[in-house]
């Protein structure tokens with residue numbers, strides 16, 4: 001699911017603010033973490049979904065992992 005329209009978001013009841021430029025508008029995408037790299041590094045992230053929020057101004061990317069949600 002992608003949303004190319006920049007909007008304001010909250011994560012865990014905290015408003016997202018870009019740490020680099022201070023922008024508060026982001027667009028989102030979901031990334032599936034099923035790469036061989038994650039196995040190589042020993043992370044337990046295989047087949048997990050990550051939610052990305054990308055700063056509309058400078059392109060800074062937030063990554064949020066849902067520890068409990070496993071994508072099959």
Ligand SMILES: [Zn+2]
Nearest residue numbers: 018021055058
């Ligand atoms: Zn920014």
